[in-house]
Amino acid sequence: MTVTSLDTAAGNAGVPGRPGEPEPPGGTAGGPAGGTVGGAAGGTAVRSASRRAPSGTASAVVGVVGGGQLARMMHQAAIGLGVELVVLCDDAEAAAVRAGATHHRGLAQDPAAVHALAQRCDVLTVEHELVPNALLAELADAGHSVRPHAAALALAQDKLAARRSLGRAGFAVPAFAELSVGDVDGIERFATQHGWPVVLKAPSGGYDGRGVTVLRNRVDAVAAAGSFGSPCGRWLVEQHIDIATELAVLVARRPSGWWRAYPVVETVQDDGICTELLVPAQIPDELARRATSLAVSVVEGIDATGICAVELFVTTDGELVVNELALRPHNSGHATIDAVVTSQFENHLRAVLDWPLGDTSLCAPVAAMVNLLGADEPLDLAAVPQALDDPRVRVHLYGKAWRPGRKLGHVTAVGDAVDTARQAAHAAAAALGSR
Numbered sequence: 001m002t003v004t005s006l007d008t009a010a011g012n013a014g015v016p017g018r019p020g021e022p023e024p025p026g027g028t029a030g031g032p033a034g035g036t037v038g039g040a041a042g043g044t045a046v047r048s049a050s051r052r053a054p055s056g057t058a059s060a061v062v063g064v065v066g067g068g069q070l071a072r073m074m075h076q077a078a079i080g081l082g083v084e085l086v087v088l089c090d091d092a093e094a095a096a097v098r099a100g101a102t103h104h105r106g107l108a109q110d111p112a113a114v115h116a117l118a119q120r121c122d123v124l125t126v127e128h129e130l131v132p133n134a135l136l137a138e139l140a141d142a143g144h145s146v147r148p149h150a151a152a153l154a155l156a157q158d159k160l161a162a163r164r165s166l167g168r169a170g171f172a173v174p175a176f177a178e179l180s181v182g183d184v185d186g187i188e189r190f191a192t193q194h195g196w197p198v199v200l201k202a203p204s205g206g207y208d209g210r211g212v213t214v215l216r217n218r219v220d221a222v223a224a225a226g227s228f229g230s231p232c233g234r235w236l237v238e239q240h241i242d243i244a245t246e247l248a249v250l251v252a253r254r255p256s257g258w259w260r261a262y263p264v265v266e267t268v269q270d271d272g273i274c275t276e277l278l279v280p281a282q283i284p285d286e287l288a289r290r291a292t293s294l295a296v297s298v299v300e301g302i303d304a305t306g307i308c309a310v311e312l313f314v315t316t317d318g319e320l321v322v323n324e325l326a327l328r329p330h331n332s333g334h335a336t337i338d339a340v341v342t343s344q345f346e347n348h349l350r351a352v353l354d355w356p357l358g359d360t361s362l363c364a365p366v367a368a369m370v371n372l373l374g375a376d377e378p379l380d381l382a383a384v385p386q387a388l389d390d391p392r393v394r395v396h397l398y399g400k401a402w403r404p405g406r407k408l409g410h411v412t413a414v415g416d417a418v419d420t421a422r423q424a425a426h427a428a429a430a431a432l433g434s435r
């Protein structure tokens with residue numbers, strides 16, 4: 001998959017559009033009389049979601065590979081839309097299953113299970129990247145609506161493929177090289193050219209900082225050779241970027257090409273895991289416009305459908321560098337539930353169904369979100385009322401078993417000022433016993 005489009009019109013945060021045409025305000029793009037929506041913007045043929053739920057009680061049936069917290073929050077949005085969500089996972093206690101989504105039992109890696117899921121839904125989408133890419137391509141070839149399509153999802157499944165593809169298309173990415181696992185000399189050669197420290201990554205299978213490590217010198221590289229595996233047998237080594245701020249831009253995009261970008265989010269990572277975020281990002285308007293424009297160009301260039309989160313580094317020189325892509329609802333968009341007219345979860349469903357997208361404008365001046373991470377003991381669920389003592393706070397629990405470091409929920413506080421919103425979110429997280 002190569003990125004093909006670079007010359008797209010810029011989009012501002014919260015501003016909708018499609019290539020060359022502004023989307024009308026009010027979230028009705030895509031369904032107007034007169035059929036203003038043409039074919040897919042990226043050249044991929046789109047099959048419409050036409051099958052009906054067998055019971056006749058659902059407006060559509062969406063199959064999701066994965067049943068974790070992202071599917072759980074998709075299910076919350078699906079309820080209002082009358083969409084039946086069918087989630088594929090092996091665990092009867094998975095977060096989305098516990099929330100009442102229809103459970104299709106099986107593994108994401110099992111072709112028979114994924115085929116069977118596709119059979120029972122109008123559109124197939126994902127909440128994680130662990131489904132074999134070839135399987136999704138096969139399903140699309142067989143006539144199923146798979147959104148995002150396999151070639152776009154490949155860029156979220158393989159960080160090397162993403163670096164190559166985006167770099168070739170002219171987007172700024174960190175300097176990088178592909179190495180075999182254990183190639184310490186290769187790391188040293190790369191560091192000689194680009195300087196220590198370097199960042200070593202497993203190209204696939206990582207999340208929340210698992211699969212990412214910073215190497216300061218050859219001694220660290222030797223240690224990594226003994227301990228830092230990679231499921232695909234390759235390493236991605238890259239230049240360590242001097243990061244001033246980390247941003248994420250979420251864009252919802254339909255197969256017909258309509259899109260809406262969310263206000264730019266500022267994320268904070270601790271040891272590779274997102275701990276908190278602010279929306280809108282506290283950055284100059286000009287930088288927010290550039291970030292949004294860049295994200296929309298990426299999303300259109302790869303013909304993404306559904307939500308696509310574009311993670312960006314702002315360097316200490318003020319440049320924007322693309323980190324990674326997620327082609328599904330993303331942690332950086334969690335505050336959209338409480339702070340934006342239409343959440344990322346609802347717009348993901350609307351987008352994959354090729355339905356009109358909802359407004360992505362903020363409905364509060366600012367929102368702060370803090371992830372609830374497992375500490376040395378489980379969350380104190382008896383403290384939920386205490387966390388809710390502040391009316392600006394909303395609590396979202398995932399119903400997952402406790403493990404140290406695991407994402408168990410999040411809290412969001414809306415407000416008029418960054419400091420007070422952050423304080424409120426942190427106070428609620430502390431009351432609940434988050435790490």
Ligand SMILES: Nc1ncnc2c1ncn2[C@@H]1O[C@H](COP(=O)(O)OP(=O)(O)OP(=O)(O)O)[C@@H](O)[C@H]1O
Pocket residue numbers: 174199201206207208209210211212238239240241242243246269272273274311323324
């Ligand atoms: N080249 C780099 N230079 C400096 N810091 C980096 C670099 N790459 C990654 N990081 C840091 O490590 C964090 C995690 O990296 P990355 O997003 O690649 O991993 P991940 O575990 O796949 O994340 P996610 O949970 O978002 O999927 C980044 O958010 C950033 O803070």
Ligand SMILES: [Mg+2]
Pocket residue numbers: 311323324
């Ligand atoms: Mg990341």
